[in-house]
Amino acid sequence: MSTLYRDTAVVLRVQKLGEADRIVTLLTKRYGKIRAVAKGVRRTRSRWGARLEPFNHVDVQCYTGRSLDVITQCQTVDAFGSGVVADYSRYTAGCAILETADRIVSEEGGEPSLRVYLLLVGAIRALAGGERDSSLILDAFLLRAMSHAGWAPSISECARCAEQGPHRAFSVQGGGAVCERCRPPGSVTPSPETFTLLDALLHGDWDVADAAEPFTRRDTSGLVAAHLQWHMERQLRSLPLVERRAPERREPVTGGPHAG
Incomplete structure (x- = not known):
């Protein structure tokens, strides 16, 4: 049985589906990351297709489907996209x-x-x-x-022995800042x-x-x-x-x- 739910979300990415639909990946406030179908949003007559673009902060209503949820409503909370893509x-x-x-x-x-x-x-x-x-x-x-x-990454203490810094070396593989005693080969300074x-x-x-x-x-x-x-x-x-x-x-x- 389908369940209707609503949440605020940031649009992470979109993918084409068929001739007029999109699969939209959203990071929501309460439900985590979801993938949902937005039907007909690629048609020029779509009322809210432009809202489901990456970077936008939206209020969406969905219902659960078999494999993907389906977006039924979408309202703009913050139109961040225009300010980001301009530069x-x-x-x-x-x-x-x-x-x-x-x-x-x-x-x-x-x-x-x-x-x-x-x-x-x-x-x-x-x-x-x-x-x-x-x-x-x-x-x-x-x-x-x-x-x-x-x-x-550890910054103020050694990632290996927890000795307080400041330390001079940094090892990506070692977890961040490392003291001279724990410094592995390949560390940078x-x-x-x-x-x-x-x-x-x-x-x-x-x-x-x-x-x-x-x-x-x-x-x-x-x-x-x-x-x-x-x-x-x-x-x-x-x-x-x-x-x-x-x-x-x-x-x-x-x-x-x-x-x-």
Whole structure:
């Protein structure tokens, strides 16, 4: 017997089905990740097909089907899509965020999926707002999502013996920061500023994160991506496409047109 239910959700991805339908993957607030059929939404007469696009935050009503649920109603809560797709760096970062959420959350729901849902809504809202560097938003989301999945890298203490840092070495395979005694072969030695930025992104200290230099942001992004993909055991398709664009910094003025 079919059951009708309603929830808020973020659209993670869509797939064509037949001539006019779509399969929509949604991360919902209460029911976790679901895949549902939206009938007729690819027709030009569809009243709500444009609402079921990636990045949008929607209120959906569905009923359970044999293999896939069926969407019967959809209302827009936040039209984040227009603010994200308008800028390439925000769009590519957003694609990596959606793909990560899709990979991390199972279709069983529960507390971890609720935390990722809330984290996802905040990240997409920040991207759509365009007031913060998209790379920082992406790396903060990845670190926090890994924390909810139990994969967060150790930053302030050794990942192997728990000795308090700060430590100089970082091992992706070893779980993050490692002391000199536990340091495995192949570890890297990020700058102290990189460890500071990792900690700031994980704990939401945006004053510190926004002040980070471009080279520190690049090094941090590399460690975050490597750590995530090590635990996922596969590469994110969207991550290599992310445009890492550091904010421009004005050079100090040393003289006027007649200087010298």
